[in-house]
Structure formats: C-alpha cells, structure tokens
Amino acid sequence: MNVVDQQILQCLMLDGRASMRRIAEVVGVSEQTATRRYHAMREAGVLRVLVSEATAAARRGLWLLRLQCRPASAAHLGGVLAARDDVSWVALHSGGAELMCTTTLPADAACGTGVLPRISHTSAVLSFTTHLVLHSYSGGPAEWSGFEEPLSEDAQRDLLEGRDPYRRKEAYSPVLPEDRALLAELGRDGRATASALSRTLGWPLSRVRGRLQALLDSGAVTVDVDVMLEAFGYRVSATLLLQVSPNRIVTVCESLSSHRQTSWVAAVTGSANVVAAVTCRDSVELFSYVTEQVGNLPGVLHVEIVPLLTRLKQAATRVADGRLVQSRHMTHGDSDRRA
Numbered sequence: 001m002n003v004v005d006q007q008i009l010q011c012l013m014l015d016g017r018a019s020m021r022r023i024a025e026v027v028g029v030s031e032q033t034a035t036r037r038y039h040a041m042r043e044a045g046v047l048r049v050l051v052s053e054a055t056a057a058a059r060r061g062l063w064l065l066r067l068q069c070r071p072a073s074a075a076h077l078g079g080v081l082a083a084r085d086d087v088s089w090v091a092l093h094s095g096g097a098e099l100m101c102t103t104t105l106p107a108d109a110a111c112g113t114g115v116l117p118r119i120s121h122t123s124a125v126l127s128f129t130t131h132l133v134l135h136s137y138s139g140g141p142a143e144w145s146g147f148e149e150p151l152s153e154d155a156q157r158d159l160l161e162g163r164d165p166y167r168r169k170e171a172y173s174p175v176l177p178e179d180r181a182l183l184a185e186l187g188r189d190g191r192a193t194a195s196a197l198s199r200t201l202g203w204p205l206s207r208v209r210g211r212l213q214a215l216l217d218s219g220a221v222t223v224d225v226d227v228m229l230e231a232f233g234y235r236v237s238a239t240l241l242l243q244v245s246p247n248r249i250v251t252v253c254e255s256l257s258s259h260r261q262t263s264w265v266a267a268v269t270g271s272a273n274v275v276a277a278v279t280c281r282d283s284v285e286l287f288s289y290v291t292e293q294v295g296n297l298p299g300v301l302h303v304e305i306v307p308l309l310t311r312l313k314q315a316a317t318r319v320a321d322g323r324l325v326q327s328r329h330m331t332h333g334d335s336d337r338r339a
Helices: 003-014 020-027 031-043 071-082 153-160 177-188 194-201 205-218 246-258 283-294 332-336
Strands: 047-053 061-069 087-093 098-105 125-137 221-227 236-244 262-268 274-280 300-313 318-320 323-325
Touching: 003 020, 003 031, 003 047, 003 153, 003 221, 020 031, 020 153, 031 047, 047 177, 061 071, 071 087, 071 098, 071 300, 087 236, 098 300, 125 246, 177 194, 177 205, 194 205, 205 221, 236 246, 236 283, 246 262, 246 274, 274 283, 283 300
Parallel strands: none
Antiparallel strands: 047 221, 061 098, 061 125, 087 098, 087 300, 125 262, 236 274, 236 300, 262 274, 300 318, 318 323
8 A cells, every 4th residue: 555545544534524525635636546546445445434323332331351262262252253243343362362352231231141241151261351441542533643654734634624623522413213224324334425325215315414414513423444554564463451550540541542553542440450452563663662652651560562463353344354344243142142
C-alpha cells in the first residue's frame, strides 16, 4: 500500500462517511483515483467501514477475557468466539496457546447465556482471567495514528470542514425499531450512499437522509473503520497489561491514549488495572515504545507484553487469511452449544 492509500485510510479513520470528493481534495488526487484506491483496498480485505449503534455495548458491561488454552484447540475456540455477535474482538496470543477477546455480558447471564458462564465448562480452556472494563479511553476519532506520513492538522481540518470531532453531542435521537433495517445495511457497508440505501430499503430518499443524519448528529450511531494494519507495513501488535498506582490510573490512561501506537486503552479490574492495544512497525519499535515511553510514565509499576500472533476478529469483522471478511452472524444459541 502506497502513501496515497495511507492518506485515504487516515481520512476514513477521521470520518468514515466523508465524501470521496472531499477525501480526494485533501489527499491531492482526482476523485476517480481516490474512489478506485478505496475500492481496491476494500476488495483486498484491508479495510471495512461500518456504522453501528453507539449504546449497544454501553448498556451492558464490557469484559476483557484472557484464556489459556490447549494449543491444539485454541484456534478452533477462537473461531467459535469470533462467530458470536456479542464478541467484538478476538486474537491468538503468546505462540497460539492463549486467546484474548472482548465481550458484553447480557442481562440474563446468570441463566447461562453469553460467553462468561460457558467458559468454565469448555474443555479447551485450561484457565482464564476476566477483567471488567471500567472506562475506555481513545486518542480521538482516529485512535491509532502511527503512520509515518500522517495527515497535517490543516488537512484534517479541511476534511472535517470545521467540525470538532471531540465535541460532545447534546441532542439525542434514539434508535427506533424501524431504524434496524437501516443499521443492518450500514453494518454491511458503512459507506453505502443514501440513494443505494433508499433503493435497498424501499424508503424515500428524504427519509433515509433524515434518519441517518439525525442518528449521526446525536451520537446514537458511530462510524468505525476496521483496518488490517499489517497491509500497511505495521506487523507487530501486542496487548500491554499494566499495573498502575491507583492515583495515577487516569493520567496514565490519558497519556497512553495520546500515543500514536495505541488503538485502545482502558482502565480495568484486576491486578493489571490498565490495558492497551499497541501496533508497531516491528519489534524494535515495540521495544523502544515500551521502554522509552510507557516505562517512563509516573505511576507505572509493571508492564506485561503479550504479543499478538493472529487476529481472528477486529472490532466487528472476522479475519481470515489476513483479510477482513464479512460473514453471517451466528446466533447466541448456535455458538453457546460449542463454546
């Protein structure tokens, strides 16, 4: 992937539904070139833009699970977990004998549904730890920003057309039952045009535009970009588990979330009370980052580096053979019988 591809990706990470005309202007290429390069990356399984309900996970607790598995069974179990729609991220770590994933806990978890109540009965799992996510931090609309040629601040302002991506949205337009069909289509392609959505749903164009804009403006839905950063040359990822002095947790999390290497930072329960997902170009950069930046943060007492071997699911997209792939959702009942 060349510099133009990287800059188109950065634009999408800032605003996943920005018009291709505006993206082309910011990048300095023709609209046809920008469109062609975007579709090439999408077809190659390098990126996927999707729109989802912002409050779906917030209504339930988000948990980080760390599973020590039988090596021969870890990949299969990871695939089963990745097929669940209540699991948003899955990866093989530590040579393939360890899985990490994030999942939400449904209200009826005590009745045996969801991932957590099933783990202890899964023979592939030798032991596990769970961390409740107390607060998630991010570095802004483009959480991971480790590109060697980042967009300038002027280019970012031009793309956003004066909008403040950090502005708290005060108005609220709740997701209505009739919006589900719209969100289902946007879950398949977050850049689907209003005209295409109108044809697919059989809605008037004005209705599509009005509901989508209302949901976006109020923050009821968010636009996310799943990316295979390996395709851009960033091949070393790890999860950092930090022990931090309680009075320093907030400042450490805020510092970590501002680092260009991090894509997700959270305060969690457990002896390791801060977690950070990190992606670097190589192990040399990872070593420098941990020793020179993370290790120098006041309050950091201990850092465990858990190297990532293979991603099985990004935020909401399955990964197969190094590509983002869209697959049918498995129902909770189907996957409960296997995990």
